[in-house]
Amino acid sequence: FRYLPALSLGGSVNDRYRLDSEISLNFFGSGSYEFPDDAVRESDIKAYRLWLRFSGERFELRAGLQKINFGAAMILRPLMWFDRIDPRDPLAVTNGVYALLGRYYFLNNANIWAWGLYGNDxxxxxxxxxxxPKQPEYGGRIQLPLGPGEIAATFHHRQADLSALTLPGFIIRDPLVPENRFALDGKWDLEIGLWFETTLLHQEGGILPYLYRHFTTIGADYTFPLGNGLHMLGEHLQLTQG
Structure with a gap:
């Protein structure tokens, strides 16, 4: 079972600014029984969302445990950097990250994101x-209108911690590996829906076998005028490493 109670609070600071927050917990449990063994039960409770947001007409600043996700792909998502949403889950349940996120929206529908993460282990x-978790992560994203759609560029930097790995025979003297991520994605609504996502991950040295990983997804969808509408969607993901 899973239960996600949530409490949302908010109000206007004045006629230009607003302050709101969300507090949510994740109760979950499972059990199994195989004769003649005893029943196995597992349950836990943890914070699911815990954030405070200050916003105006064209900006917002949100701090705390929150969901951060973006990108054009729907199933095979190279830009799944901060969430693990299962596309089969209608509730889109995913753990959050501790972060400070700022967004600014321009009048032409362009927008800029900037974030910093800390304490995520x-x-x-x-x-x-x-x-x-003791090293800050940071990044940003700019999203621009382009014809009947939009295109975006994204960057993120973090320190990967190799000490979390169990590698027999290896002594890791410097477990921190700098990692930079670069991405480009776009989506357009033409006669059919078309989108793409491409990301490049670079890790600087360390003992890992690959310094670069490149993910690319292309996708399309169309709704046929049959009954209430027959929706078809397809995506293709390619991964290269070196």
Whole structure:
């Protein structure tokens, strides 16, 4: 079972600014029984969302445990950097990250994001090596209108912590590996929906076998006028390492 109670609070500071917050917990548990063994039960409770937001007409600043996600792809997502949303989950349940996130929205529908993360000791998104929770992560994103759609560029920097790995026979003298991520994505609504995401991850040295990883997804969808509408979607992901 899973239960996600949430409490939202908010109000106007004045006629230009607003302050609001969300507090949410994640109760979950599972159990199994196989004869003649005893029943196995597991349950836990943890913070799910815990953030405070200050916002105006064209900006917002949000701090705390929150969800950060972006990108054009829907299923095979190279830009799944801070979440692990299962596309089959209608509730889109995913753990949050401790972060400070700022966004500014221009009148032409362009927008700029900037963020800093701190205190996150679990692997997130595509990561198999977690970050050092005592080292800040930072990045940003700019999203621009382009024809009947939009295009965006994204950057993120972190320190991967190799001490979280168990490697027999290896002595890791410097477990921190700087990692930079660069991405470009876009989406357009033409006769059909078209989108792409491409990311490049670079890790500086260390004992890892690959210094570069490149993910690219292209996708399309179309709704056929059958009944209430028949929606078809397809995506293709390619990964190269070196």
């Amino acid at each position: 679990e692997a997130k998104g595509w990561e198999f090596i977690p970050s050092d």
